[in-house]
Amino acid sequence: MAPGIPAAMERPHFIGIGGAGMSGIAKILAQRGAKVAGSDAKESGTAEALRALGATVHIGHATGHLADDASCVVVSSAIRADNPELLRAAELSVPVVHRSDALASLMGGLRAIAVAGTHGKTTTTSMLAVALTELNLDPSYAIGGDLAGPGTNAAHGEGAIFVAEADESDRSFQKYDPEVAIVLNVELDHHANYASMAEIYESFEAFAGKIVPGGTLVIAADQEGAVELTERVRALPSLNVVTYGESETADVRVHKITPRGLTSEVTVVLNGKYLTFTVSVPGRHYALNAVAALAAGVALGIPAHNLASALGKYTGVKRRLQLKGEAAGVQVIDSYAHHPTEMTADLEAMRGAASEARLLVVFQPHLFSRTQELGTEMGQALALADASVVLDIYPAREDPIPGITSELIIDAARAAGADATAVHDKAAVAGTIAGMAKPGDLVLTMGAGDVTELGPQILDHLSS
Known part of the structure; x- marks a missing residue:
């Protein structure tokens, strides 16, 4: 019953095809029979999943990645104006379609x-x-x-x-x-x-x-x-x-x-x-x-x-209080929370689920602008943990803002009575947390950036 492929989306090229929103649209189009192509900054499981559906996925961004017969170029708001593939699309007069318009076209009918x-x-x-x-x-x-x-x-x-x-x-x-x-x-x-x-x-x-x-x-x-x-x-x-x-x-x-x-x-x-x-x-x-x-x-x-x-058959989403594993009696859980309201909700949920456990948090702030506006509230949320390690800000699409660092969050957390420590070297976090954790503790990696990669590393340190 589902509609076919909109004409403009028959041979789409996605810039940043590995992103959460972009990859979903690309997958649906590939499943509907479109000739999907795109590029992403790095190799990933998402890129492999897209290739398994028949999509062409390039790693890195270059003008040569955009095929001359592309029917459109799909972008998100995170794609910068100087992206070489976007510039090439202008040279070839290939229509540029925002991710939301592409998704809207798939919902038609x-x-x-x-x-x-x-x-x-x-x-x-x-x-x-x-x-x-x-x-x-x-x-x-x-x-x-x-x-x-x-x-x-x-x-x-x-x-x-x-x-x-x-x-x-x-x-x-x-x-x-x-x-x-x-x-x-x-x-x-x-x-x-x-x-x-x-x-x-x-x-x-x-x-x-x-x-x-x-x-x-x-x-x-x-x-x-x-x-x-x-x-x-x-x-x-x-x-x-x-x-x-x-x-x-x-x-x-x-x-x-x-x-x-x-x-x-x-x-x-x-x-x-x-x-x-x-x-x-x-x-x-x-x-x-x-x-x-x-x-x-x-x-x-x-x-x-x-x-x-x-x-009742729903079993969760990756990165939404996802249990990554257990080692040495310590459970490691991953959370995507990055706004103070989300952080508070997930920390309260973990408190309610395991009231006797000690809760250790590895928090990575997401975006300079969000930290500038909500850093104090983020620090106050971390007061719900027994101890927190705070990483440097994950910039995503933003350039740094002078004077805005994770120290804003740490200062607010300490003012709220929290035990919060800065760790600027992400590679050192797993060893730091493994040294703090005791059997029965819960470790929560939290943030919208690449902090999720630390869960397996923490488990490895706990196991050694």
């Missing part, structure tokens, strides 16, 4: 669910993808992280539903026309693109305004920013608004969340009836993500009891 919010998008999108697949609805999906089960971030399905993570960071989520949209929370982030909460609200209002007539907005009833957005969009014509959460006024009300070790049992009240299901990851925030997914599926007409049971 399908019942789209777009998942937005400052935090929790990947998890909630993943929960829906797993549950809909479990119900034999064969959805297409594009996610910002790899599912723990299938081990991929995207798939082309033959069913009528397309589930996509909708990125607000560069306003690109305004390109989509979903039948159902989820807004998990609304907070100030992405400071290079948004100067104020007023701009954030305007952007989310525009996103809600793109929901198709008669469609549904599923939105949190407990989070301050989401409540404000709800008031702003209720007047939109032909829009159904469904709230979820622990508030007594929520349309899908959370009656109880019961921790069960590294899982949770959730009971909701939906249409006057109680419904209980299991969420196989710890923490209140993940339980609420599952309730959002439930509400969205019901909005598409899927029976609630079937969907609740299928949500």
Whole structure:
């Protein structure tokens, strides 16, 4: 039932094809039969997975990588204007397509669910993808992280539903026309693109305004920013608004969340009836993500009891409190959290899952601009750990900002009573943590950069 390939996407070339968002679109196009090519800065498992689907993946960026017959060049907001392949596209008059426009073209003709919010998008999108697949609805999906089960971030399905993570960071989520949209929370982030909460609200209002007539907005009833957005969009014509959460006024009300070790049992009240299901990851925030997914599926007409049971099959996403292994009695877990709210939620989840354990954190700040604006709050979040090691800032797409370093976070953490230490040599972290850890401890590697690579290294040091 799924549509074919848009004409402009028959021979696409992706600059940065290994990225989480870019690779997902490339995989779906390859599965639909497009002649996919692209380049990335370094070799990776993602590059190999794309090659296995028939894509041509070059390592490094060079003008010769762009084929003369490319139908378009796909870029994300992270691609700089002086990229040689982008310059070559201009010489050849090859159309340049933003990642969000490419994704929007893949959703055409399908019942789209777009998942937005400052935090929790990947998890909630993943929960829906797993549950809909479990119900034999064969959805297409594009996610910002790899599912723990299938081990991929995207798939082309033959069913009528397309589930996509909708990125607000560069306003690109305004390109989509979903039948159902989820807004998990609304907070100030992405400071290079948004100067104020007023701009954030305007952007989310525009996103809600793109929901198709008669469609549904599923939105949190407990989070301050989401409540404000709800008031702003209720007047939109032909829009159904469904709230979820622990508030007594929520349309899908959370009656109880019961921790069960590294899982949770959730009971909701939906249409006057109680419904209980299991969420196989710890923490209140993940339980609420599952309730959002439930509400969205019901909005598409899927029976609630079937969907609740299928949500229990979700086993997690890589880098979202992912257990990397255990050695010498120490468990090593990986977290993608990089915003203070996310950090606090994951640290509280780990505290709740193992209240007797000592919690050691390796935190890598992500982006100079985010550290400049939220460094104090990041340090305060680290006070939930027994001890923290803080790395240098991972720059990603940004140039350094004078005076902005990880010391801002360390100072704030210490002011909050935390035990925080700077380690500037990433290669020394594994040995440092292994020397600190004792049997029964939990080690959490945290951040959106390459801190994830340290988990296996820490396990090796613990084993030696």
